[in-house]
Amino acid sequence: MSVSQFGQLADGTPVERVAIARGGLSVSIMTLGAAITDLRVGGRGVVLGFDDLASYLAHSPYFGVIAGRHANRIAAGRFRLDGRDIELERNEGGRHHLHGGAKGFARRLWSLREAGPDHAVLALTSEDGDAGYPGRVEASARYEIPPAGDRLRIVLEAVTDQSTLVNLATHSYFNLDGSPDIGGHLLQIEADAYLPVDGEAIPTGEVRPVAGTPFDFRRLRRIDGHGGDITHDHNFCLSAVPTSEPRPVARLVGRESGIAMDVVTSEPGLQFYDGYKLAVACPGLEGRIYGPRAGLCLEPQRWPDSPNHRHFAGAVLRPGKLYRQVTEYRFSQVGHEDLKP
Numbered sequence: 001m002s003v004s005q006f007g008q009l010a011d012g013t014p015v016e017r018v019a020i021a022r023g024g025l026s027v028s029i030m031t032l033g034a035a036i037t038d039l040r041v042g043g044r045g046v047v048l049g050f051d052d053l054a055s056y057l058a059h060s061p062y063f064g065v066i067a068g069r070h071a072n073r074i075a076a077g078r079f080r081l082d083g084r085d086i087e088l089e090r091n092e093g094g095r096h097h098l099h100g101g102a103k104g105f106a107r108r109l110w111s112l113r114e115a116g117p118d119h120a121v122l123a124l125t126s127e128d129g130d131a132g133y134p135g136r137v138e139a140s141a142r143y144e145i146p147p148a149g150d151r152l153r154i155v156l157e158a159v160t161d162q163s164t165l166v167n168l169a170t171h172s173y174f175n176l177d178g179s180p181d182i183g184g185h186l187l188q189i190e191a192d193a194y195l196p197v198d199g200e201a202i203p204t205g206e207v208r209p210v211a212g213t214p215f216d217f218r219r220l221r222r223i224d225g226h227g228g229d230i231t232h233d234h235n236f237c238l239s240a241v242p243t244s245e246p247r248p249v250a251r252l253v254g255r256e257s258g259i260a261m262d263v264v265t266s267e268p269g270l271q272f273y274d275g276y277k278l279a280v281a282c283p284g285l286e287g288r289i290y291g292p293r294a295g296l297c298l299e300p301q302r303w304p305d306s307p308n309h310r311h312f313a314g315a316v317l318r319p320g321k322l323y324r325q326v327t328e329y330r331f332s333q334v335g336h337e338d339l340k341p
Contacts, residue, residue, distance in 0.1 A: 022146075025040070163318050197233070223274060
């Protein structure tokens, strides 16, 4: 374990970076956004990121962050809670609310509360009225590599003093091969339904079966194997509510590296974004250029725009209750017989 200064914000405030490792896994996390800046499996990098803070400040499309107070989108930045109309900051095209606003959890400086050889704990306080949200929220993110050394475990917790929304999501972009794009990766998602969206990526309210659509990943298949000009930025419906224990919900396999990543989570939704909008203006880790689909996101979370749809898996947190998300990214090496398209 090591803690070092990664850079400074414009006002001179230092940003720290902590490195943890165990077995074949090593992870670096910075205090800005509680973001994973590097994740290596057997020495191979599997996430997108930058080597310097300046690039994150100028060019990062949420690389590796914890998104919140409410990850994903809320239509028109508006919802009703306990008979009260709540207006949030509209930071996406001036029309919708995205990832907690322009100064959401992903853009805030977290404090490093604890660090050891195989774990790190970061914390953040979001005051009443942040981006329009009611209530003071105390949040924490624990990154841990368990003894087997083959997985990253992330525990996100939060409490509030007023009824509010809390929906946190890990937002790493994965590429298990180091390839120019992720179209050849194999993906499986254990979901029978997904949320269709309109032209502004807002859920329509329908919960649609994946059967017979390009969104059917119930069996492991190539991401670009369905044909047609398909892009992915949708919530996959895993359950109606969070589960008491994390369970396997997705599997990603790099056909060139043979690295497999299993996503295990307690959350009821998984946002699959294939990175089709990526066009990063500066080199990333190891000098790589991040163009369209250079990496993909598999983000466990509550369903997007849930406060505006009663039948969606919701994100309301009450005083005296604990928000808790447990997610693991488990890594293994697979044989040639598992790498068929």
